[in-house]
Amino acid sequence: MQNHRSEPPFTPLPKWDIPDSWAQNGRCPACGSPSLKVAHLPDMADYLSCSACEISFEVENGGRYIRLKHIPDALEFIDGVLSRRWVEASKLAGVIASRRPAAPQKAESSPPSSSLTDEEAWNRALKMYRLGNSPKMIQLMLLQSGQTQQQADAIFLRLKKVADEDALRQNKKFWAVAGISMAVMTLLAFAWLAASGRFAVMAGLVTATPEPTQPLNQPSAIGMLLKLIPAGSRPDLMNLPETTVEKNKGPAPAACPATPETAASLFGGDPAFWKRDMNQFPSWQMINPADSITVKVPKGMTAGYLDNKSFQALSVHGPATVHNVNFVVITCD
Numbered sequence: 001m002q003n004h005r006s007e008p009p010f011t012p013l014p015k016w017d018i019p020d021s022w023a024q025n026g027r028c029p030a031c032g033s034p035s036l037k038v039a040h041l042p043d044m045a046d047y048l049s050c051s052a053c054e055i056s057f058e059v060e061n062g063g064r065y066i067r068l069k070h071i072p073d074a075l076e077f078i079d080g081v082l083s084r085r086w087v088e089a090s091k092l093a094g095v096i097a098s099r100r101p102a103a104p105q106k107a108e109s110s111p112p113s114s115s116l117t118d119e120e121a122w123n124r125a126l127k128m129y130r131l132g133n134s135p136k137m138i139q140l141m142l143l144q145s146g147q148t149q150q151q152a153d154a155i156f157l158r159l160k161k162v163a164d165e166d167a168l169r170q171n172k173k174f175w176a177v178a179g180i181s182m183a184v185m186t187l188l189a190f191a192w193l194a195a196s197g198r199f200a201v202m203a204g205l206v207t208a209t210p211e212p213t214q215p216l217n218q219p220s221a222i223g224m225l226l227k228l229i230p231a232g233s234r235p236d237l238m239n240l241p242e243t244t245v246e247k248n249k250g251p252a253p254a255a256c257p258a259t260p261e262t263a264a265s266l267f268g269g270d271p272a273f274w275k276r277d278m279n280q281f282p283s284w285q286m287i288n289p290a291d292s293i294t295v296k297v298p299k300g301m302t303a304g305y306l307d308n309k310s311f312q313a314l315s316v317h318g319p320a321t322v323h324n325v326n327f328v329v330i331t332c333d
Contacts, residue, residue, distance in 0.1 A: 011086075012060040012061070012063055012065050012067075012086050013060070013061045014045040014047075014058040014059065014060065014061060014067065015045065015046065015058070015059045015060065015061040015062075016045045016046065016061070017046055018038050018040075018046035018047070018048065018059060019038075020038050022036075022038065022048065022059075023036040023037050023038045023048060024036075026048075028050035028052060028053060028055070029057075029066060029089040029090070029092040029093060030050065030053050030055050030075070030092050030093060030096060031050065031052055031053040031055075031093070032093070033050055033051075033052035033053065035050055035051040035052045036048050036049070036050055036051075037049055037051065039056070041294070041321075041323060042294065042323065042324070043268075043293060043294045043323075044294055044321075045058055046058075047059070047069055049070070053072065053074070053075070054070070054072035054074070055068060055070060055071060055072060055075065056068070056069045056070040056249065057069055059089075060086065064088055064089055064090065065086040065087065065088055065089065066086070066087060066088075066089045066092065067084060067085065067086045067087075068082050068083060068084065068085070068087075069084070069249060070248055070249045070319075071083055073134070073136060075096060076134060076136070076137055077099050077100060077101055077137070078095065078096055078099050079252070081095070081099060082095065083252040084251060084252050101140060101141075101144065102144070116147065118151060118154075121142060121147055121151055121155060122155055122158065124142075125138050125142060125155045125158075125159060126159075126162070128141065129159055129162065129163070134163075135156050135159035135160050135163055136156070138155070138156070138159060139152045139153070139155065139156040139159075142155060167317065240292055240308040240309075240324070240326060241292050241308060241324040242308060242309055242324060243292075243305065243306075243307045243308045243309070243322065243323065243324050243325050244322075244323045244324065245316050245320060245321070245322050245323070246320060246321040246323070247316065247319075247320050248319055248320070249319060249320065249321050250296050250297050250298055250299065250318050250319030250320045250321050251266065251296050251297075251298040251299070251318070251319060252298065252299055252319070253298055253299045253300045254266055254298045254301075255332075256282040256284075256332030257274075257276075257284065259271075260272070260274040260275070260276075263276075263284050266296070266298065267284065267286070267295050267296055267297070267330060268293055268294050268295050268296050269286055269288065269293040269294075269295065270288070270293075273286050273287060273288040274286050275287075277329065282331070282332040283329060283330060283331040283332060284329070284330050284332075285328065285329045285330075286327070286328050286329075286330075287326070287327055288326050288327075289326055289327075291326070292308065292324040292325060292326050293324075293325060293326075294321060294322070294323050294324070294325075295321070295322045295325050295328050295330075296320075296321050297316060297317075297318035297319065297320040297321070297322065297330060298318045298319060299318045299319040300318060301317075301318045301330055301331060301332055302315060302316070302317050302318065302330070302331050303315065303316055303318070303320065303322060303328055303329070303330045304328065304329045304330075304331075305322055305325045305327060305328040305329075306325070306326065306327040306328075308324060308325070308326065
């Protein structure tokens, strides 16, 4: 298996700064296209992406290996083999070719010997979906197994509807789990603004002076916040960098971390700020008012975060990368 994937006998280090000239003079190792560009992001190693086949990859520092960051739907069949793994750049195209599913034969030249009924095909497709296969991949597998194009297309549409419903349920479950944590995060953020006298200039808020009989009293929230701030740090929430999100760019599916150290290794940031949320659904939360960080959301997980400018609670399904975030909750399933 190691030779087939052309993996290195050691763990390479990604090149942190990639010159733009590499994209201008290079070609995509997957499809051969010259349509490369370099992504320069804070707190992350630079990486290259191809606008033709839509892969993105890191480059080994001083070596010949690359590590895929994003695998498009068209190359989903290599996701389990190459996602977040190092491979020789010169052998990537060969690995893709060896894994590419064979095109289904035409029905008239190779009629199916034992085609399934619509109900049997649907039950089989639903089982494959529950095992983690995407509707598009299941459609292809049904065609390869001898089902008609019409039957495969109908099942694909039904599976898409199921996937959308699952995503909606996951989103509702996420907010049921993360809602309290996000409310606490919002309270902490606004508590710091209140303590530093910045409510009047907060974008989207109305300037108001509290009545003498109704003072702004949030000592417990401010105290909780100050305990999280390293000695000597005075964060300015009004000048936090803009929060941005890259969808479909994040780690492969992973087990829920068991410790703050493994959480920081998977999601990013300092272990000291990651705390496991002890409820019926496994989740982790990170509150760091002093420094904005980049958080990586693995495939299959969901992140809820506060936007640094609007202080709105937003969410994103993995794989994704959230840049410049100070308050985040990640549910593992």
